Amino acid sequence: MGGLPKQQRCNLVVALTCLHVLANLCLVALSLKVEPPQGIVFMMADDVGFEWFSVYGGQSVHTPHVDLLAKQGVRTENFYSHPVCSPSRASLVSGMHPRNHNILGNSKTGDLKSQYCRIAKELKSAGYTTFQIGKWQINPKTEPEKVVTYCDFDYYLTWDQTDNRYKKAGFYTNLQGMTASASKFTFEQNHPTYKTASHVTPENWNPHFMAEIFDKFVASRGKDEKFFVLYEELLPHNPNTKVPGAPYKGFKGMVWGLDDVLGMVMDSLSDKGLADNTLLMFTSDNGARSTETATYRSRSIKGGKFAQIDSGVRVPFIARWPRVIPANVNSKFLGSLTDVVPTLVDLVSGKHNSVYDGSSFLASMLTASDKNTVHSVAVQHLQEHSHRGKDLYYLNGRLYDTSTPFSPKSISTSISSFCTSQQLIEFYSSAARSAYDTSLSPPSGGWFNAQSCGSVICLGPSVECSSADVTTTTPYQHGSQQTATTTATTATA
Numbered sequence: 001m002g003g004l005p006k007q008q009r010c011n012l013v014v015a016l017t018c019l020h021v022l023a024n025l026c027l028v029a030l031s032l033k034v035e036p037p038q039g040i041v042f043m044m045a046d047d048v049g050f051e052w053f054s055v056y057g058g059q060s061v062h063t064p065h066v067d068l069l070a071k072q073g074v075r076t077e078n079f080y081s082h083p084v085c086s087p088s089r090a091s092l093v094s095g096m097h098p099r100n101h102n103i104l105g106n107s108k109t110g111d112l113k114s115q116y117c118r119i120a121k122e123l124k125s126a127g128y129t130t131f132q133i134g135k136w137q138i139n140p141k142t143e144p145e146k147v148v149t150y151c152d153f154d155y156y157l158t159w160d161q162t163d164n165r166y167k168k169a170g171f172y173t174n175l176q177g178m179t180a181s182a183s184k185f186t187f188e189q190n191h192p193t194y195k196t197a198s199h200v201t202p203e204n205w206n207p208h209f210m211a212e213i214f215d216k217f218v219a220s221r222g223k224d225e226k227f228f229v230l231y232e233e234l235l236p237h238n239p240n241t242k243v244p245g246a247p248y249k250g251f252k253g254m255v256w257g258l259d260d261v262l263g264m265v266m267d268s269l270s271d272k273g274l275a276d277n278t279l280l281m282f283t284s285d286n287g288a289r290s291t292e293t294a295t296y297r298s299r300s301i302k303g304g305k306f307a308q309i310d311s312g313v314r315v316p317f318i319a320r321w322p323r324v325i326p327a328n329v330n331s332k333f334l335g336s337l338t339d340v341v342p343t344l345v346d347l348v349s350g351k352h353n354s355v356y357d358g359s360s361f362l363a364s365m366l367t368a369s370d371k372n373t374v375h376s377v378a379v380q381h382l383q384e385h386s387h388r389g390k391d392l393y394y395l396n397g398r399l400y401d402t403s404t405p406f407s408p409k410s411i412s413t414s415i416s417s418f419c420t421s422q423q424l425i426e427f428y429s430s431a432a433r434s435a436y437d438t439s440l441s442p443p444s445g446g447w448f449n450a451q452s453c454g455s456v457i458c459l460g461p462s463v464e465c466s467s468a469d470v471t472t473t474t475p476y477q478h479g480s481q482q483t484a485t486t487t488a489t490t491a492t493a
Helices: 006-030 064-071 085-094 119-125 206-219 250-271 337-349 362-367 422-435
Strands: 039-045 074-080 128-134 155-159 171-173 198-200 226-232 278-284 293-296 299-302 317-320 329-336 377-381 384-389 392-395 398-401 409-411 451-453 456-458
Touching: 039 085, 039 250, 039 337, 064 250, 064 278, 064 317, 085 119, 085 337, 119 128, 119 226, 119 337, 128 206, 155 206, 206 226, 206 250, 250 278, 278 337, 329 337, 329 362, 329 377, 329 384, 337 362, 337 377, 384 422, 392 422
Parallel strands: 039 226, 039 278, 074 329, 128 155, 128 226
Antiparallel strands: 074 317, 155 171, 171 198, 278 317, 293 299, 377 384, 384 392, 392 398, 398 409, 451 456
16 A cells, blocks of 8 residues: 555545445444444433433533534434433343332432342453442442442442532442542552442542543553443532533533533543444433423423423433444434343343343444334333333323424324324334333223234234234233233234
């Protein structure tokens, strides 16, 4: 190549790069047998919906790093959390619905069972070194060592849940030699078998301390060492406080601070030469508090934390993996925090484990496709349930069109229109199979696990039911003996 003129060399490099990207996309589209990334970083914000980020249409705060991440990867407007922190975080690490992992609301004493805490175990079995940073809140705050003993993370730096999380709070950690100054700490003396919890109160602003420790972690990884970081950011949850360097005050400043920390994480990966082969994902655990109002596409959107509405559970999801994922794609694929573990297991092992309530959205994410591999997601807070589909929302026996965020429109569905709508068939079928929610029913009435079209009751994804589609099913609930059985019948074709 050295003998070619400069312009031809440039053109050839561009062409080869395009061929490399296209080849990876073809592999993804045809078989999804891509080599897993060296790094996986899952970053989750605390109490903010997607209406606050400029790339999604937010106009209250300029968020250049979230925007850049989206420009370099894929984003979707159809990603869902639960309405409050603890159920969302438990679903994230377990791949289970709250009804099954039994963390139904916020609690400082909630205790996720070891057998349900699977995210680190799955990734360690695939050869990844694992690190949890920040907010946890799914085991008692006095038992931080459960991040290791229950959940099997190699390392943790877990917020101690002191009320002022930004200045006076500290962290429990199993990192040996941890000091109040991140600049004086090194990972070189650590070994993953060290489990005893110590406590440290940082000298500087806690979100920056976390970002500095993350930087130390990725800098200490071996050339080909696989790593996974569950980065559970403290921002922008209350109390609203002055953010170093922020051009905004109040909650707007907190959102700006979150964006700034994301930029630090992105810089760490880039500076260490890890960005190209690291899957970096960004989302939130629920929407903003009702005391905060965002300007979104010239509309005022009040925070909906604790509620099943869009501003309570519709959160950002952005994924960047330059080696594989196409850049700057605004997709519509459906997913939720419950689907993250199944997706990661699919990525690193190619397996689909029936132990999970969630489903893998890997194909949709890697190809940046609008075509759903997840057809419904369940949302829960305490005893209230709802179901979300792509542009659909089901709550208390009513179905809504949510194709325009924050503007749900009631849908009146007759049995005839239901039986000719592939979207509705897929939505109801998926919700029935995944959630086993006996309070939900299709428009014809009866148990939610069956679609009744004329004289045919079909459990399959198609209106045209074959004998293979019609079966007897016995749903179950994890951790209980409750079962429900329904027998489907066929009509002569």
